Amino acid sequence: MVAAMYKVSQRIKNVFKAVLVVYILVFAVLHGWGQFKTWNPGRSLEHLQVSPNKTRPLHPGLLAPTQENIRRLVFNSQHYKPLAPRLDTDGDIVLTYKEFNTAEPSFVSKHDRHLFLANSQNVRHLASPSPDRLTGLVTVFNGGVAHDRIDCSCESDLSLFRNRSGQSFDQPARLEGVIVPLLVPGSSAFQHFLDGSLPKIIQILPLIHNLDLKLLLLKPRDKIIYHMLYHLGIPEGKLLYYSDYAPHSYQGVKTESQLNTCITPPVHPFLWQKAAELLRGIQQSSPASKVILLTRSHSYNGGRRIVNRRDVVTSLRRRYGDDFLLFRAGYNLKQTQRIFGSARVVIGVHGGAFYNMFFASPNTTFVELMPTMPDGGLPKLSHTIVWRTARSLGQRYWRISMTPQNSLNDVSVDVRLLQKVLDIIH
Numbered sequence: 001m002v003a004a005m006y007k008v009s010q011r012i013k014n015v016f017k018a019v020l021v022v023y024i025l026v027f028a029v030l031h032g033w034g035q036f037k038t039w040n041p042g043r044s045l046e047h048l049q050v051s052p053n054k055t056r057p058l059h060p061g062l063l064a065p066t067q068e069n070i071r072r073l074v075f076n077s078q079h080y081k082p083l084a085p086r087l088d089t090d091g092d093i094v095l096t097y098k099e100f101n102t103a104e105p106s107f108v109s110k111h112d113r114h115l116f117l118a119n120s121q122n123v124r125h126l127a128s129p130s131p132d133r134l135t136g137l138v139t140v141f142n143g144g145v146a147h148d149r150i151d152c153s154c155e156s157d158l159s160l161f162r163n164r165s166g167q168s169f170d171q172p173a174r175l176e177g178v179i180v181p182l183l184v185p186g187s188s189a190f191q192h193f194l195d196g197s198l199p200k201i202i203q204i205l206p207l208i209h210n211l212d213l214k215l216l217l218l219k220p221r222d223k224i225i226y227h228m229l230y231h232l233g234i235p236e237g238k239l240l241y242y243s244d245y246a247p248h249s250y251q252g253v254k255t256e257s258q259l260n261t262c263i264t265p266p267v268h269p270f271l272w273q274k275a276a277e278l279l280r281g282i283q284q285s286s287p288a289s290k291v292i293l294l295t296r297s298h299s300y301n302g303g304r305r306i307v308n309r310r311d312v313v314t315s316l317r318r319r320y321g322d323d324f325l326l327f328r329a330g331y332n333l334k335q336t337q338r339i340f341g342s343a344r345v346v347i348g349v350h351g352g353a354f355y356n357m358f359f360a361s362p363n364t365t366f367v368e369l370m371p372t373m374p375d376g377g378l379p380k381l382s383h384t385i386v387w388r389t390a391r392s393l394g395q396r397y398w399r400i401s402m403t404p405q406n407s408l409n410d411v412s413v414d415v416r417l418l419q420k421v422l423d424i425i426h
Contacts, residue, residue, distance in 0.1 A: 065178040065211040065259055067091065067140055074138065077206045082270060083136065095136035095203070097268050099128040102391045105368075105399040108421050112401045118376040125384050129265070136203050137263035144260075145172070146181035146216055147252035148242060152200070152262040153184070161260055172254045173245040178213040179255040180204070181262070183242055190222040191352035195385060199271040200264045201232065202278075209233055213259055216240045227333035232278055267385075272392040276358045281337040288361055291320045291422075292327050292339070294348025303408035304349045304371060308415075315415045316347075319422070327353065340364075345425060347418070349402075349411055354386045362394040365425050367418075371409040372401035379409045398425070 063069045074085050074093050083095040102125055107113040116122050128134075133154055145163045150156075161181065184196035197217065201208065208215070215234070219241040220226055229239065245253050265271065293316060296305050306312055317324045323344075331339065340346070340359035347367040348354060357366060368386050371379055390397035398421055402411040 062212040063210055065140065065207070065213050065257075069211065070138070070140060070207060070259070073206055073210055079206045079274075090139075092137055092139040095138070097134045097136065097265050097270055099134060100269055100392075101128050102126055102388050105387050105397050108398070108400055108417060108424075112399065115372055115376040115401050116399065119378065119383075121384055125388055129268075133265055134268070135263065136261070136265060138204060138207070139260050140178075140258065141260075142257050144255045144258040145252055146175075146179065146183060146242075146255055146258075147246075148183045148185075148218065148249070150181075150183070152182060153196075154263055154266050156260075156262040158260060158263070161258060161262075172252050174254045174256065175214075175216070175240065175245065176256050178211070178257045178259055179240070180208070180213055180215045180259050181255070182215055182217050184218070188218040188221040188225075189352070190224055191355040193220070193222075193225050193228075194275075194355045194358060195267075195389070198228075198275050199266070199268070200261045201234075202271045202274050203264045204259070204261045205232065205274075207259070208238065211259075214238050214240050216242055216253070219243050224331075224333055224336065228279060231281070231333060267388050267392055269392045269394070272358075272389060273394065276393055279337075279358050280341060280361075281334075281359075288342050288344045288364065289323045290325050290339070290342045291316060291323055291345045292325045292343050292347065294327050294346065294351065294353040296349065296351050296353070301351075303410060304351055305408070305410045306349060306369075307405055307410050307412050311415055312413050312418070315419065319419070327356075329353065345422065350381060350383065350386060355389070357386075357390055357393060357395060360393075360395065363396075365396040365398065366390050367398045367400065367421060367425075369400050369402050369411055369413060371404040371411055374403060379404070396425075 063073075071087075071093065074080050080095065083097060086094050086096075088094050104113070104126065105116065107116070135154075137158075139158060141162055143163070144161050146161065150160045182197045182200055184192065184200075186192035187197045201215070207213070215238060217239060226236075230236070242253070245251075293313065295309070296303075313324075313326060325339065327339065327348075336356060337359050340356045341361065343360050343364045345365045345367065346354070346357070346360065347369070349369045350371070354366065354368065357364070366386070370383060387397055387399065400417065400421065402413065404410065405412055
């Protein structure tokens with residue numbers, strides 16, 4: 001009797017062990033083996049010049065981010081062929097982007113064109129950018145710091161990241177491994193992630209995919225940023241968020257090693273078109289037919305609204321029927337790809353919703369209603385970015401000047417004038 005009970009108890013133990021093993025395996029598959037161990041890749045660049053083979057990557061299939069591996073990826077990748085990569089005297093990788101000119105917008109009247117050309121910023125952007133704005137730099141170094149007050153742009157002073165000035169931070173966190181700082185001002189928001197962080201990511205995308213490193217970002221305000229990163233092939237495991245390590249503005253972080261790509265052309269057709277190709281998803285087989293009116297009803301900044309929106313909506317709905325769409329914020333990535341992938345014409349007052357042009361076809365036409373004073377004066381906003389982005393993406397762009405109705409730069413749309421532009425477009 002005792003022997004029988006002992007056998008039963010042993011069987012129960014064996015069954016329990018088997019169930020436990022299955023549970024652990026299922027949990028590991030669903031959540032990743034990384035949940036069971038602490039990430040500590042060690043001194044990834046310790047043997048940068050001497051013996052890069054001694055450095056082992058964290059994830060199977062990823063290369064250690066040594067200078068040897070970085071250079072091999074850059075000089076052998078088709079991604080970089082048009083950029084003529086070379087090494088400078090410090091051994092950093094210099095990328096030379098091709099010159100380009102930004103075509104003028106299309107205008108409905110000579111008066112609108114006159115107002116446009118009266119603005120010195122517009123005229124400056126018609127010419128090819130200066131050499132420093134056609135240069136990208138990929139540099140790798142041990143140590144360093146990152147702070148959201150250190151400029152990450154084509155004008156970056158990289159000595160600040162190397163901390164050659166000896167700036168001190170109050171109890172900074174130390175990030176292990178190789179970190180790519182992308183703390184671009186405002187890049188927690190959809191539009192400034194696209195025009196600020198995304199070009200820098202595209203500049204080193206093959207390196208991100210193949211090397212064992214992590215991106216340091218501002219924590220996204222807009223959820224679609226998480227979706228875009230995943231869509232670009234950048235998993236959550238490669239992302240760090242600055243506020244998790246530096247909750248106070250005076251702190252900053254120290255890095256064990258850095259791969260810095262802050263010096264990237266601010267607007268360039270190569271980067272913009274690469275980004276759009278990746279973000280569009282599978283294009284619709286049917287011809288784009290939708291005419292979309294952008295609204296600012298959910299804007300964080302407020303202002304620049306269409307005061308006679310009902311008249312505009314009625315006019316467009318009467319003309320286009322079911323092909324007319326009133327666009328509001330809050331869509332996920334798949335919905336955004338579908339909506340703008342079907343866009344024939346997109347109309348709206350200047351604002352961040354125009355950045356959805358990254359999901360639209362090169363054949364899409366954008367009509368920007370720009371609040372403009374009678375003397376050509378413009379509000380304090382990035383009034384060239386929508387025009388330059390559309391042209392860099394190979395899209396058609398129209399600008400219609402509209403006199404602001406109040407201090408919020410709300411506008412009253414001349415419906416007849418808008419219909420005239422649409423007649424020309426079609």
